Amino acid sequence: MYEPLIRAIELLEIDNATSLTKKYLSENVPVVDLIESCRIGVQMVGKRYQEGEYYLSDLVMSEFILKEITELVEPHLPAAAEAGGAPDSPEIVIGTIEGDIHDLGKNIVIYLLRSSGYKVLDLGVDVPKEKFVEAVKNGTRIIGICFLMTSCTAVVKELIDILERENLRRKVTVIIGGYAADEQTRAYVGADYSATNTTNIIPLFDSILGVKRPDFESGKR
Ligand code: B12
Numbered sequence: 198m199y200e201p202l203i204r205a206i207e208l209l210e211i212d213n214a215t216s217l218t219k220k221y222l223s224e225n226v227p228v229v230d231l232i233e234s235c236r237i238g239v240q241m242v243g244k245r246y247q248e249g250e251y252y253l254s255d256l257v258m259s260e261f262i263l264k265e266i267t268e269l270v271e272p273h274l275p276a277a278a279e280a281g282g283a284p285d286s287p288e289i290v291i292g293t294i295e296g297d298i299h300d301l302g303k304n305i306v307i308y309l310l311r312s313s314g315y316k317v318l319d320l321g322v323d324v325p326k327e328k329f330v331e332a333v334k335n336g337t338r339i340i341g342i343c344f345l346m347t348s349c350t351a352v353v354k355e356l357i358d359i360l361e362r363e364n365l366r367r368k369v370t371v372i373i374g375g376y377a378a379d380e381q382t383r384a385y386v387g388a389d390y391s392a393t394n395t396t397n398i399i400p401l402f403d404s405i406l407g408v409k410r411p412d413f414e415s416g417k418r
Contacts (some may be wrong), residue, residue, distance in 0.1 A: 199226070199234040203239070206238025207245070209258050211265065214238075218266050226236045228273050230375040232305055233395035234351035235266055239301075243376070263301050267308075274312035289402070290332040291341035292320030293375075294356070296349045304396055312414055313399050333360060339405065340369055342388070345376040354386040361387075370405055374398075 205214040221231055224375040242259040289310060293303050300322045310317050314330060318337075320328055329340050342353055353373060360366040374385055374392040383391035390405075392398050403410055 198230060198237060202234045203238040203241065206235060206262055207241035209242065209255060209262065210287065214262050215269065218269050221230060222269065222273055228270055229269060229309070229395050229399070232309075235263055236302070236395055238265055240376070245331055253324075260301060267301075267305065271308060274308060276312065287336075287338045287406075288316045288318055289339045289341060290318045290320060290337045291343065292324035292328065292331065293322040293343040294349050294352050295323050296327050297344045297346045297374065297375075298322045299343070301344040302345070303341075305395070306341065306343075306374060306392075307355050309395075309398055310402060314408075315402060315403075326352060326359065328361065329356055330359055330365070333365045334350070339371045339372065339402075340371060341374060342378075342380060343375045344373070345375045348379055350377060350382055353382075355387070357387045372401070 198208075199217070202217045202221065205217055206374075214404075218231065227418065228418075239259045239262075242251060242255060243399075246253070246256055247373060262402065265292050291303060291307060291310075293300050294362065307319055307377060318332070327391055331341060342356070344350070344353060357371060370390070371388040372390045373386065373388045374390060376393065378391045380394055383389075392401055399410070400407075
């Protein structure tokens with residue numbers, strides 16, 4: 198990972214963070230590693246906020262920095278056609294669960310999936326669980342549920358319980374992602390997979406959908 202970038206984000210040094218990003222992009226570093234460094238940097242901001250050192254305005258600043266960086270990185274993601282990934286893949290439905298409005302990570306996941314050839318429907322933020330259930334009824338084989346607020350764990354569990362009750366659970370692969378979606382939570386809510394960092398996202402979807410992609414194995418992206 199890129200320590201100077203992690204540190205610049207942690208210290209909310211926007212100019213430093215964007216110029217480091219430009220430098221790394223000009224050196225053709227793997228985009229996924231760059232984004233993962235941003236995730237770690239912003240996580241450090243969250244830690245300082247939790248410890249009372251940073252304020253809400255600092256969280257907002259980290260959001261701003263991450264948006265600037267995403268704009269710089271986006272043109273460096275391959276177009277879906279070049280990625281040669283999964284042209285016949287089923288549509289993946291992703292949203293941030295009700296009660297949660299965090300979407301930076303979700304949006305990054307969607308960029309990465311689309312640029313790897315996957316079809317993704319973005320349900321947005323604060324999405325009622327019924328919307329996910331409806332998507333499964335409409336034939337979606339994969340749903341991705343984003344949540345960073347631990348208070349949303351119960352809602353995600355309720356959603357998966359509804360899928361069980363309505364005999365829909367076996368028809369769909371459920372992936373949870375975001376700060377609150379660790380392995381322990383995955384086991385508790387009854388999801389199939391959890392994804393809390395950038396590097397394993399595309400390999401995870403590729404393995405679920407049986408897509409072989411030599412680029413990732415060679416670390417090119
Ligand atoms: C930026 C930020 C904000 C921004 C959000 C901007 C936005 N548009 O998203 C703002 C300022 C608006 C905000 C608001 C709040 N926040 Co906030 N926020 C953060 C912060 C610092 C970073 C989140 C982030 O964007 N990370 C960067 C991205 C890239 O990482 P990521 O989301 O984890 O996503 C990656 C992976 O997890 C994964 N992934 C994510 N989603 C998905 C989905 C799928 C399907 C898959 C496969 C993978 C995947 O891939 C991504 C790429 O790497 C976190 C700290 C943290 N540790 O997460 C706190 C944090 C999440 N916030 C927190 C809090 C408390 C709040 C507020 C309640 C504050 C307040 N008092 O109002 C409100 C929440 C309102 C609400 N109801 O949702 C707490 C939550 C505590 C908890 N345990 O519940 C945290 C953890 C800070 C802390 N340590 O206290 N926040």
